[in-house]
Amino acid sequence: MIKRYVMTPGPTPISEEVLQEHARPLMHHRSPEFSRIFVETTTKLKKLFKTENDLFILTSSGTGAMEAAVTNPFSRGDRVLVANTGNFGERFKKMCGRFGLDLIALDYEWGDAVDPEDIRKALDRDPEIKGVMVQFSETSTGVLNNIEAIGNIVKGYKAILIVDAISGLAASDMRTDEWNLDIVIGGSQKALSAPTGAAFITVSPKAWEMIEKSDMPRFYFDLLAARSYAGKTPPQTPWTPGISIIVAINKALDMLIEEGFEKVYQRHRALALATQRAVGKLGLELLVKNEKNRGFSVTSIKIPEGIDGKELTKTMRVKYGVTVAGGQGKLTGKIFRIGHLGYVGMFDVLTAIAALEMSLKDLGYIFEAGAGVAEAQKAFMENNYLNE
């Protein structure tokens, strides 16, 4: 037996309670029984997003929700600004190109965060910009962008602000309405810790105005169809939804609500800080240099010189049963990423650090064995979120 642990930035570990809900016999998606759960889930998600805007559950991965965010508000040729801090910023850029938008990109070094003032300057320079797209947590680097500041800037312009909060949602405080975020997207398989296969999207009145005027071809991800079906009696989805996923999400939300959102953020912060301190103690370098840009969902660590990155993550997975993520895009082979979001506690971080130490040792890296594990534990003892 080799006991397995998933410590990636998605999918994340799922609690036994949520898995059991996931395995309930399926209700029919047009039945009042399912509609009740669908409405409940939507209502709880709005609490998590801190919004009174419309919110829709899409049956797709997060990329589908990104497509919905790009194809609904704009028309062909519309000018948009992508503030790009990594692989998912690149994905926004690719998508905008694919759908014929007139793209302006603010490209940052991977590992750096957006400077909100750059967005102000871009909007001042070009009043034709109709939308700004940015990641909250950029999953490929672990950077957490200052969405509050960006929201405060964009609200003064005609552009809408589109935020990919897929890996940041529920790991860090995010306030859709207070921060003036027009479209926010999230996913089921990140800090929410439900199965993969569903995504979320919120729409502000300012965004609806644009959506109603858009002539971009779309069907499956058409939010006007989603709004029309959500308004039916009983409320429903336009196409057959992932019924067992929504039921699982509903349960996962109950668990987050029971823990309390503030506690959930504290837990993620504690897990991230302990991970950072532990890998530092092993002499490893973090990708995100500026401490205040580091998010709490995932920690990106540079592969030390002389070590084969692929071999490292493979050893952790195959020999020790701990799955972490490699680098994406241009960081492939240069970093690895420990996910500590979702149904994850202190001892999961100890497990990941222990497997990392053992694998580093196997590969000939020189360090003080046990130093990382001890440092993580010390971090937890000093910053015990359970007692906060």
Place this chain on the structure above:
Amino acid sequence: MIKRYVMTPGPTPISEEVLQEHARPLMHHRSPEFSRIFVETTTKLKKLFKTENDLFILTSSGTGAMEAAVTNPFSRGDRVLVANTGNFGERFKKMCGRFGLDLIALDYEWGDAVDPEDIRKALDRDPEIKGVMVQFSETSTGVLNNIEAIGNIVKGYKAILIVDAISGLAASDMRTDEWNLDIVIGGSQKALSAPTGAAFITVSPKAWEMIEKSDMPRFYFDLLAARSYAGKTPPQTPWTPGISIIVAINKALDMLIEEGFEKVYQRHRALALATQRAVGKLGLELLVKNEKNRGFSVTSIKIPEGIDGKELTKTMRVKYGVTVAGGQGKLTGKIFRIGHLGYVGMFDVLTAIAALEMSLKDLGYIFEAGAGVAEAQKAFMENNYLNE
């Protein structure tokens, strides 16, 4: 306690074995462990589709696969022919309109099947037609179109044939390669009896040629991306897939393979014929008049005069725990539909007929009580697929 039965044309009942697989802890979608299951599932699906063409699993409902079928092979302005026999034919038409295709529609009465010769005439009249779209089983009426004949015709033209086999797949024999079907789509929640949230699409070499030339904007449903990721080592999906759904589909396929596809078709045929005989005995009229056009997935029954259709299905569901489907589109309120596909056996049909009889009695319909149930049982005893 009220014991519940889902007898709709999707979602269909899921076996305990499949639900248990569905509830397994999630593997990471980029791990070799998941890749193995992903490849296994794809291979088994190809057997079910009877194809050596490429086959992809999409994380969406069947409508997403319809969108993939419409947006991948064509370019804006391309002429296409939709042979429309019901609500899902209408959906193809709407989609073609939305994506700027030049649509020619062959509209049939709802309840009638496509006359394949009409397609030959249309193709002869207009050699510019690049694609023909048609439903195998039209879920809204229960008609089964003669796809073999249509395939034999379309293969002689430059047009590709796109078949929506969502509710027909695994209930009736369908031979993608032998019948020359270029793009075939299926869904997880029909006769396969796995959870909702995944769809399938096959692509022939003739279709690939068109896909490679298409300039239609698309991203999430881009089959070139799907092909490129399926070709990686290890094979994977471009975006995060519905991991727990694919695991469940893999198990559901094992069960169909163990039963044997021929036996599966015989079972569906026996269930459909028994349902037809039973409702006939109750004096109810079938929507599909021509016996040879009736499919084996779902039986559409006209609401008898003087009975409120909504009240009938509501009584069956609320009082007796049996969920059947109402009519869709222009048949809303005029018919109801008993689904008998997927993880369904003889006694489920008896259950549905019994609940129907009891509900009809509650609503004042005059008939010989027990006649339907007895007739269904007689049908099973005469045509016992278990002994065939």
